[in-house]
Amino acid sequence: MTRRLFAILAIVLAVVLVAVAALGIVTVRKPFPDREGTAQLTGLGADVTVLRDDHGIPQVFADSAEDLFMAQGYVHAQDRFFEMDFRRHVTAGRLAELVGEAALETDKFVRTMGWRQVAEQELPKLAPATRRYLEAYARGVNAYIGDREASALSLEYSVLALSGPEYEPEPWTPADSLAWLKAMAWDLRSNMSDEIDRVLATEKLSRAQVDTLYPGFPFRRHDPIVTQGNVVEGAFDQSSGQRRNADTDRAEDVPETTPAGDDETDEVALRGLLGSMQGVAEVAKGLPTLLGFGDGIGSNAWAVSGERSATGEPILANDPHLAPSMPGIWHQMGLHCREVTDACPFDVAGFTFSGMPGVVVGHNADIAWGITTMYPDVTDLYIEQIQGDRYLYDGRWHALATREETFEVAGGEPETITVRETQRGPILSDVDDTLAEVGERAGGGSTYGVSLQWTALTPGRTMDALFGIDKASDWASFRKAARLFAVPSQNLVYADTKGNIGYQAPGQVPIRKRGDGTWPVPGWDASYGWEGFIPYEELPTVLNPAEGYVVTANQQVIGRQYPNLLGTGQAAGYRSQRIIDLLQSSSKLSVDDMTTIQNDTTNGQATTLLPHLLEIDLGSGYYADGQELLRGWSDQKQDRDSAAAAYFSAVWRNLLARTFHDDLPQDVWPAGGERWFEVVRRLLNSPDSDWWDDRTTKSVRETRDDILRTAMRDARDEMTRRQSLDPDRWSWGNVHTLTLENQTLGTSGIALVEKLFNRGPYEVGGGSGIVNATGWDAAEGYEVIAVPSMRMVVDLSDLDKSRWINLTGVSGHAFHRNYTDQTELWADGKTLPWRYTEDAVEKAARDELRLTAELEQ
Numbered sequence: 001m002t003r004r005l006f007a008i009l010a011i012v013l014a015v016v017l018v019a020v021a022a023l024g025i026v027t028v029r030k031p032f033p034d035r036e037g038t039a040q041l042t043g044l045g046a047d048v049t050v051l052r053d054d055h056g057i058p059q060v061f062a063d064s065a066e067d068l069f070m071a072q073g074y075v076h077a078q079d080r081f082f083e084m085d086f087r088r089h090v091t092a093g094r095l096a097e098l099v100g101e102a103a104l105e106t107d108k109f110v111r112t113m114g115w116r117q118v119a120e121q122e123l124p125k126l127a128p129a130t131r132r133y134l135e136a137y138a139r140g141v142n143a144y145i146g147d148r149e150a151s152a153l154s155l156e157y158s159v160l161a162l163s164g165p166e167y168e169p170e171p172w173t174p175a176d177s178l179a180w181l182k183a184m185a186w187d188l189r190s191n192m193s194d195e196i197d198r199v200l201a202t203e204k205l206s207r208a209q210v211d212t213l214y215p216g217f218p219f220r221r222h223d224p225i226v227t228q229g230n231v232v233e234g235a236f237d238q239s240s241g242q243r244r245n246a247d248t249d250r251a252e253d254v255p256e257t258t259p260a261g262d263d264e265t266d267e268v269a270l271r272g273l274l275g276s277m278q279g280v281a282e283v284a285k286g287l288p289t290l291l292g293f294g295d296g297i298g299s300n301a302w303a304v305s306g307e308r309s310a311t312g313e314p315i316l317a318n319d320p321h322l323a324p325s326m327p328g329i330w331h332q333m334g335l336h337c338r339e340v341t342d343a344c345p346f347d348v349a350g351f352t353f354s355g356m357p358g359v360v361v362g363h364n365a366d367i368a369w370g371i372t373t374m375y376p377d378v379t380d381l382y383i384e385q386i387q388g389d390r391y392l393y394d395g396r397w398h399a400l401a402t403r404e405e406t407f408e409v410a411g412g413e414p415e416t417i418t419v420r421e422t423q424r425g426p427i428l429s430d431v432d433d434t435l436a437e438v439g440e441r442a443g444g445g446s447t448y449g450v451s452l453q454w455t456a457l458t459p460g461r462t463m464d465a466l467f468g469i470d471k472a473s474d475w476a477s478f479r480k481a482a483r484l485f486a487v488p489s490q491n492l493v494y495a496d497t498k499g500n501i502g503y504q505a506p507g508q509v510p511i512r513k514r515g516d517g518t519w520p521v522p523g524w525d526a527s528y529g530w531e532g533f534i535p536y537e538e539l540p541t542v543l544n545p546a547e548g549y550v551v552t553a554n555q556q557v558i559g560r561q562y563p564n565l566l567g568t569g570q571a572a573g574y575r576s577q578r579i580i581d582l583l584q585s586s587s588k589l590s591v592d593d594m595t596t597i598q599n600d601t602t603n604g605q606a607t608t609l610l611p612h613l614l615e616i617d618l619g620s621g622y623y624a625d626g627q628e629l630l631r632g633w634s635d636q637k638q639d640r641d642s643a644a645a646a647y648f649s650a651v652w653r654n655l656l657a658r659t660f661h662d663d664l665p666q667d668v669w670p671a672g673g674e675r676w677f678e679v680v681r682r683l684l685n686s687p688d689s690d691w692w693d694d695r696t697t698k699s700v701r702e703t704r705d706d707i708l709r710t711a712m713r714d715a716r717d718e719m720t721r722r723q724s725l726d727p728d729r730w731s732w733g734n735v736h737t738l739t740l741e742n743q744t745l746g747t748s749g750i751a752l753v754e755k756l757f758n759r760g761p762y763e764v765g766g767g768s769g770i771v772n773a774t775g776w777d778a779a780e781g782y783e784v785i786a787v788p789s790m791r792m793v794v795d796l797s798d799l800d801k802s803r804w805i806n807l808t809g810v811s812g813h814a815f816h817r818n819y820t821d822q823t824e825l826w827a828d829g830k831t832l833p834w835r836y837t838e839d840a841v842e843k844a845a846r847d848e849l850r851l852t853a854e855l856e857q
Contacts, residue, residue, distance in 0.1 A: 027151065027155070027158050028155055028814065028815050029815075030151060030152055030155075030158075031151070031152055031153055031154050031155055031813050032813055032816055033078035033079065033144075033813075034849070035050075035052055035056070035078075035847040035849050036847050036848060036849055037849065037850070038849075038850045038851075038852055039074075039849065039850070039851055039852070040851075040852055040853065040854065041070065041071075041074060041139075041140065041143045041851050041852070041853065042143065042853070043070065043139050043143070043853070044067055044070060044071075044851060044852065044853040045063070045064050045066065045067050045853065046062070046063045046064065046067060046853070047063075047850060047851065047852045047853075048060060048061065048062040048063075048067050048068070048070075048071040048850070048851040048852075049061045049062075049848065049849070049850055049851075050071060050075060050848070050849040050850075050851065051841055051842065051845040051847070051848055052845065052846055052847040052848075052849075053835070053841075053844045053845060053846055054844075054846050055809065055810065055818055055821055055822060055832060056079075056809065056810045056811055056816075056817070056818035056821075056847075057332045057333070057334075057810055058075050058079075058332075058333050058334070058810070059333070059334035059336065059349070059835075059841045059845075060072060060075065060333065060334065060335050060336065061336045061338055061838070062336070062337065062338065062344075063337070063338055063339070063344065064337075064343065064344050065129070065132075065133060065136075065337065065343065065344045065345070065346060066132055066133070066136040067136070068136075068335050068336075068337060068344070068346060069133045069134075069136040069137045069140065069335075069357045069358075070136040070137065070139050070140035070143070071140055071851055072137060072140060072333065072335060072352070072357055072358075073136070073137035073138060073139065073140025073141040073142075073143075073144075073172070073357065074140035074141065074143055074144045074851065075140075075333070076140075076141065076331065076352070076354040076355065077140070077141045077144035077145060077153075077172075078144055079331065079354065079810055079811050079812055079813070080327065080331060080354035080355075080811075080812040081141075081144070081145070081153045081154055081169070081812075082153065082154035082156045082157065082812060083327060083354055083355075083743075083812050084141070084172075084176075084354050084355040085169055086098070086743060086744060087180060087183065087355055088172075088176040088179060088180075088355065090106070090110065090183070090287075091110065091115050091116060091119075091176075091179035091180060091182060091183050092110070092115070092116040092176075092179060093106075093107040093108070093109075093110035093111035093115070093116065093405070093407070094107060094407075094408070095107055096407055096408065096409045096410065096412075097407075097408045097409070097410055098160070098167070098410060098744075099410060099744070100409060100410040100411045100412060101409050101411070101412050104407060104409065104415065105283055105431065106283065106287065107407055108405075108407070108417060108431045109283045109284070109287065109428070109431045110287070111405045111407075111417075111419065112405075112419050112426045112427075112428060112430065112431055113182075113186075113426055113428075113452070113454075113457065114419075114426065114457065115179050115182035115183070115186075116175065116179050116182075118182060118456070118457055118458070118459055119175045119178035119179040119181070119182060120175045120178075121459040122178050122459040122460060122461070122463070123174055123175060123178060125459050125460075125461060126461060126463055126464055127461075127464050129467070130463050130464050130467055131174065133357050133358070133467060134174035134177055134178070134357060134463070135174055136357075137172075137174075137177060137356075137357035138171075138172045138173055138174055138176070138177070141172035142171045142172050145169055145171070145172070149166065150166055150167045150168060150169060151166065153169065154812065154813065155756070155757075155813065155814050155815075156742070156744060156745055156757070159745055159753060159756070160745075176355065177355055177356045177357065177463075178463060180353060180355050180356050181356075181456075181462055181463065181487070182456055184353075184488055185455075185456035185487040185488040186287065186456070187287075187297060187322075187488075188297070188373050188488035188489075188490070191375070191377050191379070191517065191518065191567065191568065191569035192284070192379040192381065192452075192454075193281070193284065193285065194214065194518070194569055195379075195380075195381050195517075195518065195519060195520055196277050196280060196281045196284065196381070197281070197667075197668045198210050198214075198518065198519055199274065199277045199519075199520060200274065200277055200278060200281065200665055200667050200668050201213070201664055201665065201668050202274070203274055203665045204663060204664060204665060205663060205664070207519070209663075211518075212679075213675075213679055214518065214568070214569075214675070215572075215675075215678050215679060215682060216568070217555070217556040217570060217572065217573065218572060218573060218678060219556070219559060219560070221573070221577070222555060222572065222573025222574070222576065222577040223551075223555070223573070223576065223577060223580055224555060224556040224557055224558050224559055224573075225491065225503060225540070225550065225551065225552050225555060225556070225557050225558065225576075226238070226503060226540045226541075226542050226545075226557060226558040226559075227545070227547070227559070228240075228241055228542075228545070228546075229241060229540065229542065229558070230561050230562060230563075231538045231562070231563055231564070234535065234537060234538065235537040235538065236537065236538055236539060236540055236541055238541065238542045238543070238545075241561060276429040276448070276449070276450055277450065278667065279429070279431070280428050280429060280431065280450060281667065283431055284428075297321055297322055297323070297373060297786060298321040298372065298373055298553065298554040298571060298575075298773060298786075299318070299319065299320040299321050299370075299371065299372035299373055299552075299553070299554065300317070300318070300319050300321075300372065300552070300553045300575060300576075300579060300598065300771060300773070300788075301316075301317065301318040301319075301370035301371060301372045301491065301493040301551075301552050301553075302316070302317055302370075302493065302549060302550060302551040302552065302579055302583065303315070303316040303317075303368075303370075303493050303494065303495040303501040303502075303549065303550050304501065304548060304549045304583060304589055305499070305501050305544065305548040305549065306499050306797075307548050307587070308548045308549060308583065308586075308587055308588075308589055309588070309589050309590070309797075310588040310589060310590040310593075311590070311591075311795060311796075311797035311798075312797065313497070313499060313795075313796045313797035314368075314495035314496070314499060314500070314501050314796045315495070315589065315590075315591060315594055315793065315794065315795055315796065316363075316368045316369070316370055316493060316494075316495040316501075316793070316794045316796070317370065317594040317595075317597070317598060317791075317792065317793045317794075318361060318370030318371065318372075318493070318791075318792050319598050319773075319788035319789075319790065319791040319792070320361070320371065320372070320788070320789050320790065321773045321775065321786050321787065321788055321789065322786065322787070322789040323785060323786055323787075324738055324739075324740055324741075324784060324785075324786070324787045324789075324807065325740070325741065325742075325743055326740035326741055326742045326743070326746055326757060326758060326759060326808060326820075327808045327809070327811070327812040327819070328740075328789060328790070328806055328807035328808035328809075329353070329789055329807075330351040330352070330353070330789055330790045330806055330807070331351070331352045331353070331354045331806075331810055332350070332351060332352070332790075332804065332806055332810055333349070333350075333352050333359070333810075334348070334349035334836065334841065335347075335348050335349070335358075335359060335470075336348075336349075336838070340365070345471040346364070346470055346471055347364050347365050348362060348363070348364040348470045348471070349362050349363065349364075349834070349836050350362015350363060350792070351790055351792070351804075351806075354812075358463075358466045358467055358470050359466075359470050360466065361792070362792070362794075363794045363799060363802070363836075364470065364471065364472070364473075365497075365799070366472070366473045366474065366496055366497055366498075367472055367473065367474070367478060367494065367495065367496040367497070368494070368495045368496070368794040368796060369469060369478070369492055369493060369494050369495075370492075370493040370792070371490040371491065371492060371493070372490065372491040372493070372552040372553060372554055373488075373490060373491070373554050374489045374490055374491045374505060374507070374554075374557060374566070374567075374570075375554055375567050375569045375570045375571070376489045376505075376507060376509045376566045376567045377509075377510075377516075377517040377518075377565070377566070377567035377568065377569065378454060378455040378456070378487065378488075378489060378507070378508065378509060378510060379452060379453065379454045379455075379517075380424075380452075380453045380454075380510075380512075380517050380520075380521065380530075381428075381450055381451070381452060381520040381521075382422070382424045382425075382450070382451045382452075382453065382520060382521060382522070382523030382528070383448055383449075383450065383520050383521065383522050383523055384422055384424075384427065384448065384449045384450070384451050384523040384524070385446045385447075385448065385523070385524050386400070386427075386446055386447055386448070386449045387445055387446035387447075388445075389402070389420075391422045391449075391523070391524075392446070392523075392524040393422070393423065393523065393524055393526065394524070394525075394526035398422070398423070400420045400421065400422065400427075401420070401421040401422075402418050402419065402420050402421070403418070403419050404416055404417070404418055404419075405417050405418075405419055417430075418430075421451070422451050422523060424451045424452070424453045424523055424529070425451050425452045425453045425454060425457060426451060426452055426457075427449045427450065427451045428450050428451065428452050429449045429450040430449065450520065451523055453529075453530065455486065455487050455507075455508045455509075455510065455533075456487040456488070458508075460484075460486030460487060460508070461484045461486060462484065462485055462486050462487060464481075464484045465481050465482060465483075465484035465485035465486075465506070466485075467481075468480065468481025468482075468484060469481045469482065474496060474498070475494065475496065475500055475502055475543055478492075478494055478502075478504070479504055479541070482504050482506040483506070483536050485506035485507055486507060486508050487507060487508060488507070489505070489506060489507025489508070489509060490506065490507070491503065491505060491552040491554075491557070492504045492505075492506060493550055493552055494550075495794065495796050496796065497796050499796075500543060500544055501543075501544060501545075501549070501550055502541070502542060502543040502544065502550065503540070503541060503542045503545075503550045503552065504539070504541045505539040505540045505541065505557055505566070506536070506539065507539075508533045509533055509534045509539070509564070509566055509567075510530040510532075510533055510534075511530060511531050511532050511533060511534060511564070511565075512528075512529070512530060512531075512565065513527060513528060513529050513530070513531050514527050514528050515528060516565060516568055517565075517567070517568070518568055534564045534566075538564060540557050540558045540562065549580070549583050551576055551579050551580050551583065552576070553571065553573075553575040553576035553579060553771075554570060554571035554575070554576070555570055555571050555572070555573040555575075555576040555577075556570045556573070557570070571673075571674045571675075571769075572674040572675060572677060572678040572769075573674070574604035574605065574674050574677055574769045574770075575604070575674070575769060575770065575771050575773065577604070578600065578602055578604055578770075578771050579597060579600075579771060582597050582600065583597070591793050591795050591801060591802070591803060594793040595791070595793055595803060595829070595831055597771065598771065598772065598788065598791050598793075598829075599765075599766075599771075599772050599829035600637075600770070600771040600772055601637045601638040601639050601645075601765045601766050601767070601770055601771070601772050602635070602636055602637050602638075602770065602771070603636050603637070603638050603645070603648070603767065603769070603770055604677065604769060604770070605652070605677040605680075605681075605769060606633070606636040606648060607636065608677075608680075608681045608684065609651075609652070609655075609680070609684070610630060610633070610636070610648075612684055612704070612705075612708060613627065613630060613651065613708060613712060614627065614630060614631060615705075616705060616708050616709050616712060617709075618709065618712060618713070622716065623712065623713050623716050625716065625727045626647045626651075626712060626715060626716045626719070626727060627712060628727075629643055629644040629647050629727055629730075630644055630647065630648060632644065633645075633648065637765075638732055638736075638765055638766055638767045638770060638772075639732065639733075639765040640731060640732055640733025640736065640763045640764055640765040641731050641732070641733060641765075642731065642732045642765070643727055643728060643729075643730040643731060643732075645732035645765075645767075646719055646723070646730045646731055646732040646734065646735060646736075647715055647716070647719055647727065647730065649732065649735075649736070649767065649776075649782065650714075650715035650716075650718050650719050651711050651712050651715040652672060652778065653672065653715075653778040653782075654710075654711040654712075654714035654715050654718065655680070655707065655708065655711040656669075656670040656672055656676060656680075656778050656779075657669070657711075657714075657778075657779075658694065658707045658710055658711050658714070659680075659683075659691060659692060659707055660691070662694055662695040662696050663691065663695065666779075669778075669779035670778055670779060671768070671777045671778055671779055672768050672769075672776070672777070672778030672779075673768045673769050673775065674768070674769040676778075677769050683704070684704065686704075687703050687704035687705065688703055688704070689704070692704045692706070692707050694707075719735075722734075722735055723735070731763075732765060732767075733763030733764060733765060734763065735781075735782040736763070736764060736765070736766075736767065736774065736776060736782045736783070736784060737760065737761035737762060737763055737764070737782075737783055737784065738760055738761060738762045738764050738774065738783075738784040738787065738827070739758060739759075739760035739761045739762075739783070739784075740758060740759045740760050740762075740807075740808060740820070740823070741754075741757075741758050742754075742757035742758055742814075745757050746758045756814055757814050759808075759819075759820050759823065761783075762823065762824075762827045763827075764784060764827050768786075772788065772829075773786065773787070773788060774786070774787055774788075775787075787807060788807075788826075789807050790804065790805060790806050790807060791803075791804065791805050791826070791831060792804040792805075792834070793831070794834075799834075799836045799837065800833075800834075800835055800836055800837055800840045802834040802836065803831035803832065803833065803834055804831060804832060804834040805822055805825055805826050805830065805831040805832055806822045806826070807822070807823065807826055808820050808822060808823055809821045809822050809823070
């Protein structure tokens with residue numbers, strides 16, 4: 001989607017082939033910010049100090065909270081303003097103003113959902129202090145923009161200016177920051193993509209067949225996050241119920257998911273909506289790439305108690321999995337009130353989002369926290385019957401709510417559309433004018449459409465929650481802040497300097513009147529819909545669990561005893577169980593041990609699949625060579641130098657293709673993550689299942705072993721073509737590479753322009769469904785599409801002994817020394833010292849910038 005979106009730039013930017021020499025060093029270095037000396041900021045209350053270490057990581061020291069966040073806005077703009085500006089154009093549905101008509105489809109989709117509109121509605125609902133912080137942050141961004149021309153803000157603007165008039169950035173506003181929360185919520189919304197894919201799969205399969213491809217969580221084999229407790233008298237009680245033994249008393253697998261609706265009307269509507277769903281899917285799947293997210297998202301986070309650590313105090317680790325981008329999505333920073341008081345309560349450090357004040361993940365002087373995607377089901381798609389300007393609901397026709405949206409287009413004429421909404425939400429199938437015509441008519445002059453109900457389209461107070469967590473001092477204040485964490489719903493992992501560890505599930509999770517949210521349902525039927533949200537008091541939580549650890553890796557939150565439905569799209573537990581097994585292997589875990597676990601490349605699927613592969617008779621010679629690699633692959637690790645890992649991954653990719661490509665439309669071919677690990681695990685026990693049969697061979701019925709044999713031969717041929725005839729010269733890293741692409745010009749199609757901004761490829765280990773989650777899409781190839789976007793390990797016994805690393809670097813300026821200075825370290829599994837206390841920060845400081853309200857005389 002991104003490549004098509006920016007294809008239009010290929011012509012207008014061709015002049016760069018000539019002009020790049022004219023750009024030269026002066027143009028490249030022009031946006032580099034001054035990190036030393038003094039800068040005046042109008043509106044600053046008192047002097048602020050910004051110290052940076054060798055990697056350019058800023059630590060900000062101020063006397064007031066407003067000054068602190070004003071300085072943060074200034075520093076973010078110094079390092080990442082183009083990224084911030086690009087994001088706000090995406091989240092406001094105004095990208096066509098930058099890149100032209102090719103972005104209109106994306107803009108229409110975002111405006112139809114109304115991200116910016118909801119952000120503006122949220123602002124007055126926030127606490128007065130939060131609004132002050134957002135306003136201070138915006139003042140800081142604007143102080144840096146000042147009267148600087150665009151070419152002095154980022155190299156991207158200079159390149160874009162070669163194809164037209166120089167762009168003039170608009171002032172930053174608090175709503176620009178809040179809109180980014182909608183982008184976060186969009187990519188972490190759980191199963192909307194699965195709902196669409198289910199419908200697309202019905203082109204070839206029945207609903208019952210599709211449901212078998214979405215198996216329930218394997219509780220018998222893998223632990224949920226919370227292993228005990230239940231709702232008692234309206235509140236979650238972690239002491240309620242018996243804690244089961246993780247090794248000998250696992251519950252049976254959850255039954256396979258059943259369709260939400262089973263009436264004939266649903267089947268007819270689903271068949272009629274195939275065309276519309278394909279259009280919605282194309283735009284929806286394009287958005288995450290633009291925003292820096294993508295397929296394969298997830299995360300690992302865990303905390304261990306002092307009883308399990310070598311320090312005698314808790315240790316907390318976190319590595320969120322997101323799509324790679326250039327620059328990386330995180331910006332490291334420390335925000336310190338020189339004296340922590342009620343008026344200036346912040347002394348926090350961690351990972352921030354440029355464009356948004358505060359710290360998203362990190363620690364302060366008392367607590368540390370990490371996040372992973374909880375995958376609650378907070379979206380539902382509804383099939384709507386529409387007749388003109390009306391829609392059917394509960395036997396009556398109701399007027400559609402409408403609003404006009406006008407789009408300015410660079411190099412083109414403005415365009416206006418009408419956004420239509422039902423009581424459920426916006427009609428997504430209106431995004432493309434052709435989509436409404438594709439759906440089968442419902443009869444009586446009406447047509448089918450697709451509407452979206454989503455928690456993030458209701459104004460919330462998540463920004464209040466983020467500031468509340470940043471200043472929390474204990475478990476009680478942490479949970480009080482988490483109560484306001486509306487969207488996106490995230491698993492929150494906690495540890496503090498008093499020796500406590502904990503877990504909290506926050507967010508608005510809908511209670512459905514009927515169904516489980518796995519399939520689109522009829523919008524005209526009043527028996528479907530939401531009847532409120534799970535009360536915060538009933539959401540799973542645990543403090544100091546008996547196991548001595550809390551592990552979250554997107555697996556099921558809690559067992560079947562829990563009365564509320566959180567969702568059905570959680571990961572199958574392969575990563576989480578591997579982490580649990582490693583934590584259980586030692587009672588003296590160190591910070592280094594945690595980093596080692598984060599970089600673990602053991603493939604949990606190999607344990608299941610390898611015995612079957614080794615039983616296949618491939619004879620001797622050429623095809624048996626690959627199988628011989630597997631016989632010696634005892635550790636089952638997907639390190640980048642492993643030949644066996646390369647062959648096994650090729651077998652896995654070809655196994656998925658041989659098993660499912662004949663059964664599924666190409667749009668929903670298996671990507672190969674944890675869900676498909678579980679699908680194939682269950683199929684391996686049914687060697688004569690219809691799924692193994694190749695539909696394209698009419699006169700032959702294939703079995704499991706036929707497909708395994710063919711997949712192994714295919715893999716041998718593929719690795720020979722891609723690498724070498726000699727298997728000893730194969731390596732996983734040779735095909736499993738990471739390329740960091742700039743989100744705009746990095747996909748322009750002009751090699752010289754892409755070389756300016758992109759970096760790589762880098763050879764990496766790991767893979768999908770592995771703790772070191774360098775995800776790849778088996779339907780496309782082996783290239784990395786999702787990564788641990790950062791890694792952090794917090795030592796609660798001595799915060800200055802904590803460690804962290806970013807995917808790229810803090811700078812968004814191409815050719816700056818901090819553009820990718822952390823990438824090689826990241827790829828090698830290494831981390832940097834995370835200095836926190838003032839003494840440690842000052843000793844490591846390389847640059848000092850003084851921000852002042854008045855110039856010195």
